[in-house]
Amino acid sequence: MATTPAASPQDHPADAFLSGATRPAEGTSIDAAAGPDTGTRADGAAGPAARTGSFRHAAGPYFGSYGGRWMPESLIAALDELEETFEKAKVDPDFLAQIADLNKNYSGRPSLLTEAKRFALHAGGARIFLKREDLNHTGSHKINNVLGQALLAKRMGKTRVIAETGAGQHGVASATAAALLGLECVVYMGAEDCRRQALNVARMQLLGATVIPVTNGSQTLKDAINEALRDWVANVDSTHYLLGTAAGAHPFPAMVRFFHEVIGEEARAQILEQTGRLPDAVCACIGGGSNAIGIFHGFLDDPSVRLYGFEAGGDGVETGRHAATITLGRPGVLHGARSYLMQDEDGQTVESHSISAGLDYPGVGPEHAYLADIGRVSYEPITDAEAMDAFQLLCRTEGIIPAIESAHALAGAIKVGQRLTADQADPAETIIVINLSGRGDKDVETAAAWFDLIDAETAAEASAEAVIRAADTAADQVSAAASGTPSHAAEANRRNGK
Amino acid sequence: MTVDPNVSGSTAETPGTESSSPETPGAPSKSAAAIDRARAQGRAALICYIPAGYPDVQTTIDAGIALARNGADLIEIGIPYSDPVMDGSVIQAATTEAIANGFRVSSIFDIVAGITAATDAAVLVMTYWNPVLRLGVDEFSRRLAAAGGAGLITPDLIPEEASQWLEASQKYGLDRVFLVAPSSTPERLARTVEASRGFVYAVSIMGVTGTRTAVSSTAEQLVADTRAAGAARVCVGLGVSNADQVREIAGYADGVIVGTALVAALRDGGVPALADLTTDLSSGLLPAGTEAH
Numbered sequence: 001m002a003t004t005p006a007a008s009p010q011d012h013p014a015d016a017f018l019s020g021a022t023r024p025a026e027g028t029s030i031d032a033a034a035g036p037d038t039g040t041r042a043d044g045a046a047g048p049a050a051r052t053g054s055f056r057h058a059a060g061p062y063f064g065s066y067g068g069r070w071m072p073e074s075l076i077a078a079l080d081e082l083e084e085t086f087e088k089a090k091v092d093p094d095f096l097a098q099i100a101d102l103n104k105n106y107s108g109r110p111s112l113l114t115e116a117k118r119f120a121l122h123a124g125g126a127r128i129f130l131k132r133e134d135l136n137h138t139g140s141h142k143i144n145n146v147l148g149q150a151l152l153a154k155r156m157g158k159t160r161v162i163a164e165t166g167a168g169q170h171g172v173a174s175a176t177a178a179a180l181l182g183l184e185c186v187v188y189m190g191a192e193d194c195r196r197q198a199l200n201v202a203r204m205q206l207l208g209a210t211v212i213p214v215t216n217g218s219q220t221l222k223d224a225i226n227e228a229l230r231d232w233v234a235n236v237d238s239t240h241y242l243l244g245t246a247a248g249a250h251p252f253p254a255m256v257r258f259f260h261e262v263i264g265e266e267a268r269a270q271i272l273e274q275t276g277r278l279p280d281a282v283c284a285c286i287g288g289g290s291n292a293i294g295i296f297h298g299f300l301d302d303p304s305v306r307l308y309g310f311e312a313g314g315d316g317v318e319t320g321r322h323a324a325t326i327t328l329g330r331p332g333v334l335h336g337a338r339s340y341l342m343q344d345e346d347g348q349t350v351e352s353h354s355i356s357a358g359l360d361y362p363g364v365g366p367e368h369a370y371l372a373d374i375g376r377v378s379y380e381p382i383t384d385a386e387a388m389d390a391f392q393l394l395c396r397t398e399g400i401i402p403a404i405e406s407a408h409a410l411a412g413a414i415k416v417g418q419r420l421t422a423d424q425a426d427p428a429e430t431i432i433v434i435n436l437s438g439r440g441d442k443d444v445e446t447a448a449a450w451f452d453l454i455d456a457e458t459a460a461e462a463s464a465e466a467v468i469r470a471a472d473t474a475a476d477q478v479s480a481a482a483s484g485t486p487s488h489a490a491e492a493n494r495r496n497g498k
Numbered sequence: 499m500t501v502d503p504n505v506s507g508s509t510a511e512t513p514g515t516e517s518s519s520p521e522t523p524g525a526p527s528k529s530a531a532a533i534d535r536a537r538a539q540g541r542a543a544l545i546c547y548i549p550a551g552y553p554d555v556q557t558t559i560d561a562g563i564a565l566a567r568n569g570a571d572l573i574e575i576g577i578p579y580s581d582p583v584m585d586g587s588v589i590q591a592a593t594t595e596a597i598a599n600g601f602r603v604s605s606i607f608d609i610v611a612g613i614t615a616a617t618d619a620a621v622l623v624m625t626y627w628n629p630v631l632r633l634g635v636d637e638f639s640r641r642l643a644a645a646g647g648a649g650l651i652t653p654d655l656i657p658e659e660a661s662q663w664l665e666a667s668q669k670y671g672l673d674r675v676f677l678v679a680p681s682s683t684p685e686r687l688a689r690t691v692e693a694s695r696g697f698v699y700a701v702s703i704m705g706v707t708g709t710r711t712a713v714s715s716t717a718e719q720l721v722a723d724t725r726a727a728g729a730a731r732v733c734v735g736l737g738v739s740n741a742d743q744v745r746e747i748a749g750y751a752d753g754v755i756v757g758t759a760l761v762a763a764l765r766d767g768g769v770p771a772l773a774d775l776t777t778d779l780s781s782g783l784l785p786a787g788t789e790a791h
């Protein structure tokens with residue numbers, strides 16, 4: 001690994017986050033200081049790409065002062081083994097052919113690029129194109145990464161994969177890849193998320209995975225990651241930790257991005273083919289940042305293409321109940337990487353809030369932190385309400401039910417479209433690509449409750465059953481841990497008669 | 499394996515850095531001195547962990563003093579953290595409660611000062627790295643040294659990421675206790691030993707904190723390998739919970755670290771129960787003249 005970079009170059013000005021109540025003053029936030037809409041990079045020509053060469057294929061471990069390996073020593077050997085295996089695989093024609101074959105014949109790639117003409121009328125009349133990751137097998141972009149990592153797990157001779165999941169999409173994708181490749185699969189999922197995504201819990205179980213609800217902390221994605229890391233430390237010989245986003249310790253951020261780069265490559269070729277030119281903007285939602293970095297990567301070196309990442313604004317960033325990590329966080333270390341982080345004055349991680357389980361994470365991948373600091377990508381918050389409006393709009397104008405995560409990108413694109421077309425004679429000259437990272441089947445219950453289509457109590461009852469079953473597994477897990485059994489999950493499996 | 503503690507140049511009179519690192523200017527290592535005092539009595543050192551602020555700051559000070567008076571040579575005070583990935587359920591429950599009770603990181607300095615004012619034990623702080631980063635590595639180190647603290651045990655910091663800490667610990671004469679694990683390669687052992695000051699923390703098993711019924715045999719090999727990599731003092735922790743296990747480890751290590759069992763005692767019987775268990779654990783330390791020394 002390279003030597004440690006100097007200490008934080010500039011701490012985020014948004015100390016205001018700490019109170020959870022105030023936005024940074026105009027002109028002090030990263031977006032205001034470096035965002036394309038405020039002039040510093042308006043024409044793109046003087047953008048950072050021009051100064052520093054290519055942004056593509058950044059290898060880690062560091063992205064500027066972010067990234068690295070803030071991890072227990074027990075796991076460093078496994079990270080080294082993974083890095084070595086990945087570095088060999090990514091230049092191995094056999095491995096690349098395997099990935100290409102699975103992408104084409106299993107996931108259904110290339111995913112479509114669909115023009116959303118009726119939706120576009122609400123975005124200032126800009127032309128809007130949807131990169132249809134929702135059409136992938138298992139319903140989201142997550143499959144790209146899990147197939148790659150599951151193949152690496154096999155190369156390392158590991159027989160078991162563990163994963164964390166928020167929305168359940170990564171858990172479903174992991175369970176799918178494990179079934180396909182004959183690996184044992186254990187998924188850690190916050191108990192709160194098990195409730196929000198009861199259908200996906202069942203889906204993982206159907207695919208043969210063991211789902212362990214995590215009842216520590218905020219019972220969401222970050223706590224699921226903690227529990228998966230604890231499992232990994234105890235079972236690292238047999239187990240690969242199939243991390244689901246472009247975050248965590250090196251080599252995860254660069255490796256997860258590598259497996260998602262296909263999104264940006266396809267999107268760039270498709271937009272050139274369909275419109276004859278590059279888009280003006282590319283929009284994606286940001287949880288840990290994997291779908292976003294995947295599509296951004298295709299355009300990082302095209303200075304004329306503005307890149308926008310939309311974080312979960314929850315109830316509104318001014319309320320303190322949000323997951324707008326880059327907008328209001330400050331640098332720190334969590335889950336193995338230095339990056340922006342929602343934390344209090346003591347460095348304790350602050351609980352995030354979002355209607356979308358997949359964005360409900362107080363951290364963000366280190367490459368995004370870097371791209372934010374240098375101004376190559378603008379990051380903005382989208383509230384629950386804005387996302388749900390965009391969700392409904394896409395359903396009704398295009399006949400596509402998006403994942404609520406992806407609805408944040410849709411809502412952001414509406415704003416970007418309106419801004420970019422504001423003083424244009426022909427708004428249709430503006431082209432925006434949105435990464436539609438997933439489909440909304442898993443979110444039907446949440447959306448139905450939001451729009452009062454079913455009464456919330458019925459919805460709660462429907463998921464109570466799943467939570468009870470999940471709690472049974474949790475009890476098993478706790479007793480397994482207490483008895484010192486190395487594999488919590490093996491114990492849980494045994495008790496479940498698997 | 500018998501290792502002469504003085505071959506590396508560190509002596510009981512001038513305890514210092516691990517063998518292969520340059521002598522640290524400023525104060526001698528408090529942890530090394532405490533281990534060497536035990537060694538002079540012909541036994542391994544007992545190192546006891548409790549979390550700060552569990553259930554409150556005053557109890558932690560009282561508990562720390564009780565540990566020292568009942569046989570602990572070194573005391574580890576853990577900073578409760580929101581995302582303790584190396585901790586099992588007992589310590590997690592305690593630190594979660596401490597945070598819920600309003601624990602603030604700055605109170606760690608009052609706790610350390612309270613214990614060092616009343617006892618001779620070396621007092622280390624065990625902390626995940628983000629709370630230190632948040633306060634500022636230099637500022638944290640300055641205040642820890644001022645409180646009489648010995649140094650930091652850092653479960654999620656590896657030497658490669660520790661440049662700020664190497665600098666600050668040097669400046670304030672603090673011990674750097676990095677961890678080595680059964681999975682550490684010889685190269686990593688060498689690097690970690692070189693970066694360490696005071697002692698090296700050998701993780702007995704691949705896993706998180708919690709009591710285990712048996713001490714894994716990998717621990718003894720790891721201690722031997724860590725010594726071979728140049729460490730003058732190697733202490734073993736994770737899963738140690740009774741006097742028999744203490745006795746077994748004291749046969750080959752320079753110190754034995756106990757955490758979860760003490761936290762459970764504090765939880766169930768308060769400071770008196772903690773004191774009783776500490777007395778019992780210390781009975782497992784080797785008497786003078788047995789095979790390890």
Ligand SMILES: Cc1ncc(COP(=O)(O)O)c(C=O)c1O
Pocket residue numbers: 140141166167168169170244245246285286287288289290291292357358359403405406437438439
């Ligand atoms: C459909 C969908 N989009 C986006 C995300 C957010 O993750 P990331 O930022 O890694 O793309 C998730 C995570 O669960 C998801 O399921």
